[in-house]
Amino acid sequence: MVDAQLEALSVDTRRQIYRLLVERPRSVGELAGLVPVSRPAVSQHLKVLVDAELATVQTSGTRHVYSADPEGMGRLREWIDEMWETALGSFARFARDEQRKGT
Amino acid sequence: MVDAQLEALSVDTRRQIYRLLVERPRSVGELAGLVPVSRPAVSQHLKVLVDAELATVQTSGTRHVYSADPEGMGRLREWIDEMWETALGSFARFARDEQRKGT
DNA sequence: GGGGGTGGTAAGTCTTGACTTACCGTAAGT
DNA sequence: ACTTACGGTAAGTCAAGACTTACCACCCCC
Numbered sequence: 001m002v003d004a005q006l007e008a009l010s011v012d013t014r015r016q017i018y019r020l021l022v023e024r025p026r027s028v029g030e031l032a033g034l035v036p037v038s039r040p041a042v043s044q045h046l047k048v049l050v051d052a053e054l055a056t057v058q059t060s061g062t063r064h065v066y067s068a069d070p071e072g073m074g075r076l077r078e079w080i081d082e083m084w085e086t087a088l089g090s091f092a093r094f095a096r097d098e099q100r101k102g103t
Numbered sequence: 104m105v106d107a108q109l110e111a112l113s114v115d116t117r118r119q120i121y122r123l124l125v126e127r128p129r130s131v132g133e134l135a136g137l138v139p140v141s142r143p144a145v146s147q148h149l150k151v152l153v154d155a156e157l158a159t160v161q162t163s164g165t166r167h168v169y170s171a172d173p174e175g176m177g178r179l180r181e182w183i184d185e186m187w188e189t190a191l192g193s194f195a196r197f198a199r200d201e202q203r204k205g206t
Numbered sequence: 207g208g209g210g211g212t213g214g215t216a217a218g219t220c221t222t223g224a225c226t227t228a229c230c231g232t233a234a235g236t
Numbered sequence: 237a238c239t240t241a242c243g244g245t246a247a248g249t250c251a252a253g254a255c256t257t258a259c260c261a262c263c264c265c266c
Contacts, residue, residue, distance in 0.1 A: 003115065006112050006113045006118070009109050010110045011254075012106065013254080018186075021188075022193060023193065024193055025188070025196075029213080037254085038255070038257085039213075040213090040257085041254070041256080042213095043214055043215085044214090044215095044255085047168045059213095062213065062261095063211040070194050071192055073187050073190055074187065076183060077183050077184065077187050079182065080176070080180050080183050082201070084126055086125050087173050090171060091170070091171065094196070099250070115232075116224080131242075132243080132264095140226090140242095144226080146245085147225085147244090150244090162243095164234070164242085165231095165233045166243090167242080167243065167244090177261065187256095193214070194232095
């Protein structure tokens with residue numbers, strides 16, 4: 001379920017682009033000027049972000065403005081929270097057992 | 104900062120292993136029996152998880168027991184939360200501007 | 207309706223890394 | 237000491253994907 005989001009955010013360039021979108025919506029050309037890769041590369045990264053529901057497009061004429069989409073990040077956040085909680089629980093249980101062992 | 108965590112969790116097999124560790128600590132052999140790859144592959148994945156501070160080892164004799172480490176997941180959680188918040192803020196601002204435009 | 211500026215797509219290169227088999231070290235039991 | 241079980245490491249293969257250049261489609265404005 002969160003596979004797409006995690007995979008999308010695992011690449012540095014794509015993370016940079018996403019951060020820029022989180023600040024504010026931006027056009028493809030603007031992004032290409034802020035990131036050390038070519039414009040086509042930016043386009044490809046944006047496709048991945050959109051597919052992962054981490055970004056949305058707003059096309060007006062030939063100008064495509066991308067913004068951050070709360071949808072995908074929300075799902076990722078819930079997944080992380082779940083992992084975090086159960087990891088903490090498992091950790092506490094483990095610590096208690098270790099303690100018991102020591103007594 | 105969260106690069107290591109995101110990259111570690113971007114691979115399906117490694118996510119499976121991590122989920123198993125979140126449930127409870129497990130040995131390498133046990134993990135290898137629960138995941139569709141060879142034992143050396145599991146070892147390599149575990150190394151990545153440990154490097155990302157998503158797991159820790161507890162070696163007793165030749166038996167190595169891995170557990171989920173809250174450290175890395177905590178950092179990832181904070182980062183995600185920050186992204187989530189600012190993305191929501193940016194989204195709200197955008198929605199308001201769109202509204203204003205419509206009036 | 208041409209020309210400039212927008213951005214997506216195709217094709218090809220090249221690196222990264224997930225996986226395998228084979229091997230080695232080490233600890234525990236007899 | 238010999239054996240057996242446990243895991244980490246080396247070396248090699250192979251596919252995925254990040255990037256490039258080149259090209260194409262589109263809309264807008266004169």
